[in-house]
Amino acid sequence: MTADTSLDVAIIGGGVAGLWILNLLCKQGRSAMLFESDAIGGGQSIASQGIIHGGLKYALDLKLGQASAALADMPGLWRDCLQGKGAIDLRGCRIAAEHHLFWVRKSLTSRIAGFFGARMLRGRVDALESAEWPSVLRDPEHVGAVYRLDEIVLDVPSLLRALAEPWRDHIRQVPGDFTLERDAAGNVVALRYGDGRFVQAKQFVFTAGAGNAQALRQLGQPADAAQTRPLHMLLMRDAPGLLHAHCFDSSDKPRVTVTSHHLGDEIVWYVGGQIAENGVMQDEAALIATAKAEFSSLLPGLDLSRCRYAGWQVDRAEGATETGAKPDGPVFRRHGNVFVAWPTKLALAPRLADAIIAELPPAKASPLPAYYSNWPQAPYAQPVWERVTWR
Known part of the structure; x- marks a missing residue:
């Protein structure tokens, strides 16, 4: 690993939240890349109904609460x-x-x-x-x-394409399992994959939904940090x-x-x-x-x-929340130079992205390292209704 392979920000998880963060960082000229182990949007995003909620769904008790x-x-x-x-x-x-x-x-x-x-x-x-x-x-x-x-x-399929296509060269497919590698000070410096590839970055942002559990375990966080x-x-x-x-x-x-x-x-x-x-x-x-x-x-x-x-x-x-109820808004947990994040709702992905970017240290515009240029691109997830078996 050298400076020639280091990114400013590596995003792990290719749903709407990760793609939104990638868009904002790339527009700033930062060397940011997104890494997806399956297909773009293949988890919670493609399973979403696509409703951009304004909160009234959560007022069915006829009260306007925090959600x-x-x-x-x-x-x-x-x-x-x-x-x-x-x-x-x-x-x-x-x-x-x-x-x-x-x-x-x-x-x-x-x-x-x-x-x-x-x-x-x-x-x-x-x-x-x-x-x-x-x-x-x-x-x-x-x-x-x-x-x-x-x-x-x-x-949602067209939303994923609208978010991903402008920055397709910044999105790559990787294996699912990784090991966090740290420096002498305990900061995460890379993700190492079983096939020998690695992702080196100054900052890591995990937006992989249920896949965030792997990062939480390696960061020493309790299992109930997520739900x-x-x-x-x-x-x-x-x-x-x-x-x-x-x-x-x-x-x-x-x-x-x-x-x-x-x-x-x-x-x-x-x-x-x-x-x-x-x-x-x-x-x-x-x-x-x-x-x-x-x-x-x-x-x-x-x-x-x-x-x-x-x-x-x-x-x-x-x-996670203390009661197990849905969080009122997006959630992220910071562990040094690692962010583990969940938007909670599709509609809140922009708010999560703004909150995380506000926490990132400033960085100069820089090109992508050539090291990642030949890695395979992640495909797009198929809509749910094209994947089921009909009865």
Whole structure:
């Protein structure tokens, strides 16, 4: 290892958080590279529904808490980037829906109407006239109200490309296992891989989601420094129409959260919310049976006879909290010249990136070391709906 192989910053983990940090560093001219052991966005990012939350999902107890406040300005920040006016140019990202919706069951309309009409929420939520409702929600016997949220839904595969393509030469694929190498003062100076390759840098930033556990172990951190909250997501192929919406029930979480995607000429519903959280206790067949009963109860007029189904399991990795609850915002832990980071939500990746870059020591602009030029490039992850086995 020599000065000719040293980077200013090495980022480990090629999801949206790592890519966002890479973009900001490269725009500063710093010698930064991102290293991914699988595919770009292949973990939590590609499994995301792509909703840029504004926090109202976390106000289902009809209160605006810390989690809601942390997300309140995120839709505006992302919209600026999507229009080419923000810190990162995301004009190459496809917007799946300009607004996410909130639909309320008929029996609960009065409970939520006053909250969503409050002055503090003006500009963040609008009640839609029934003629503006998506066709799949036009069931006045069961749907009491539909609200339009100031939340964009992004096509995640195109988001990953928009973030990665401008800096493709700064992204390389590496094996999964590594060893941290330290100098006499205890600072990490390199990652050593089993095939003999190494990554040498002045600063290391781990944004690998569940993969951060390997770095935490080698840094001597306890296993409970991070936590996971698993989901068993549901996919419905050949769905009856486009829908991007939460369904409000009496719980403090959406009963279902639906986003729509395209597989050829067919529409695929990708379903999260309470059904996905409860689904971790079910196998795929049980999850599908539950989903059929759930949609039959929520929207009994829909014809779902042509639908085919699949499940997709994902672990949401994040910084640990004392209670095990979701952190209110992004989390990073610094260990000398090593940062281990989790955005908590896709929408909060820009905030995490700004926080970490503010902690990095200044550095002069410098070219990339030639040592990494012939390393293989990481491929892009396939969308979830192209990888499942349909039932």
